[in-house]
Amino acid sequence: GQQVQQSPASLVLQEGENAELQCNFSSTATQLQWFYQSPGGSLVSLLSNPSGTKHTGRLTSTTVTKERRSSLHISxxxxxxxxxxxxxxxxxxxxxxxxxGTVLTVKP
Amino acid sequence: NAGVIQTPRHKVTGKGQEATLWCEPISGHSAVFWYRQTIVQGLEFLTYFRNQAPIDDSGMPKERFSAQMPNQSHSTLKIQSTQPQDSAVYLCASSTGHINTGQLYFGEGSKLTVL
Known part of the structure; x- marks a missing residue:
């Protein structure tokens, strides 16, 4: 079946630093979404990006469909x-x- | 737009009892999905409907779980004879139903605890 691998599993940053999250998948994707979940919270859709590059606010997602990978950059x-x-x-x-998922911790 | 509404937010049942969870999708959305989330297993797909018809129930434990969508405004997930391993957050999501472009929007989930 489909497999989705995310890296890193966890990431700790200082406030102001940029984050780069990776997603690799085993099958050709016709739809790809990035979600955010706060601790104990619900899933919030951030971006839908099956191919190319999309921006929203401080988020940029780049998906290379034929290489079966996507990234999420948080500036x-x-x-x-x-x-x-x-x-x-x-x-x-x-x-x-x-x-x-990738667990992101941003320290003040 | 109120988003996807799930009730109850929390449910505690005793082992062997029945639990029914409700979901109201976003108005106008034709696809409804059920997922289950636990710390150990992560997010697991259970089942989904499009235009009220069941499309894929490959993730549903066959014996005790059932899902229905009697009308376009709500879906139910029923668990009979609940077991402690059924404890999880059950998430409902809806989308416009377009396979390649329809984003999923999730409700806040129903946390089921089986004692």
Whole structure:
């Protein structure tokens, strides 16, 4: 079945530093979404980016479909960015398969 | 737009009891998904509906879990004879149903604790 690998598993930054999160997947993805989950909180969709580069605020996602990888860049990290970032893909089925996530901690 | 609404937010049941979880998708969304989240297993797909029809229930434990979508405004997930290993946060999500472009929007989840 589809597999989604995220790296690093955890990341600790000082406020103001940039973060780079990686997502690799085993099947061709027709849909790719990045989600954010605060500790004990719900999943919030950040970006939908099956191919190319997309920006929203301090977030930039770049997906190279034929290489089966996507990245999420967070610029000028803030303490409120702390939480888990999840990558999820679907392959023409509609349902998303999730990676295990990257736990980001931003220290003041 | 109120987003995806899930009730109850928390449910505690005794082993062997039944639990029913409700989901109200975003108005106009034609696809509804159920996922389960635990620390050990992460996010697991359970089942999904499109235009109220069941499309894929490959993630559903066959014997005790069932899901329905009787109308476009709500879906239910029923767990019979609950077991401690069913304890998890059950998440419902909806989307416009477009396979390649429909983003999933999640509710806040129903936390089930089976004693």
């Amino acid at each position: 000028s990290s803030q303490t409120t960015d702390s939480g888990t970032y999840l990558c999820a893909i679907s392959t023409n089925t509609g349902k998303l398969t999730f990676g295990d």
